[in-house]
Amino acid sequence: MPLTCVSLLKGKPPEYRLAILDGLYQAMREAFDVPEDDRFMTIDEYDKGNFRYGENFLGIARDDDLVIVQITVNNTRGLEQKKALFARIAELLAKNPGIRPENIFVNLLEVPKENWSFGNGIAQYA
Secondary structure, eight states, X not given: OOEEEEEEETTOOHHHHHHHHHHHHHHHHHHHOOXXXXXXXXXXXXXXXXXXXXXXXXXXXXXXXXXXXXXXXXXXXXXXXXXXXXXXXXXXXXXTTOOOGGGEEEEEEEEOGGGOOOSTTOOTTO
């Protein structure tokens, strides 16, 4: 059950933002075996004054098309699956909506399975 939060600068059209969410979902389905319809995603847009980033941190040239993706997942996946996810996200988002891989920043937050409630006040995985 990934919970995906995307941050970017304001000004991108709805189709661009939808392509990001669709690409992330496809990558998670392929690399993390996320079930169909397990799609919980948000996008937050920021004014320039509220969106800061390291333009060359770790020698990676970023610009104002930077997309920051934070995905909260169960702590059940290994290193190879994580690497596959990062690579697939970069590949898919480069194709559509055309984001340079340098501008795709991904952070995984891993939590125990019992930390989720999908509704009805029940810890479905506990």
